[in-house]
Amino acid sequence: MVRAGVVKHPEDWPFGGYRYILTPPKGYRLTNNKKLMDLMNIKEFDRLRETYRNWVDSAIMRGEIKRQLQWTKSISVGDKVYVEKVKDQMGYKAIGRKVVENGDSFVLRGPQVSYQSISETAVSLQSEDNTIYWQNAL
16 A cells, blocks of 8 residues: 555555564464564564564665566465475466576466456357347447
């Protein structure tokens, strides 16, 4: 919501992951902070909070709030073994999806299909008898 200009800082948006990392609720958790700490080799929760807060603040100050496609257009991001495991766990839902190298990591992506090509196909499958023109519908 920072990119969209709704809030100036992620802490101002109550529904995002930022708050879940800094002040996780006691019950349901959106993020696995223990796993984050393990991956970042951080032993104390307060250190994770400080590191994450500094990382986000620094990115905002540098103006680096653009969309990062590896996170927003991928089903999974990680090393090759992890991403292939996610793909295997998806079963039939993984058909047509590919594990792609992306710099120093791998991503699982689905086929890219535009809405236009879907609508054109749907229209071409309809017969002329199934068409109602706006000027005739009134």
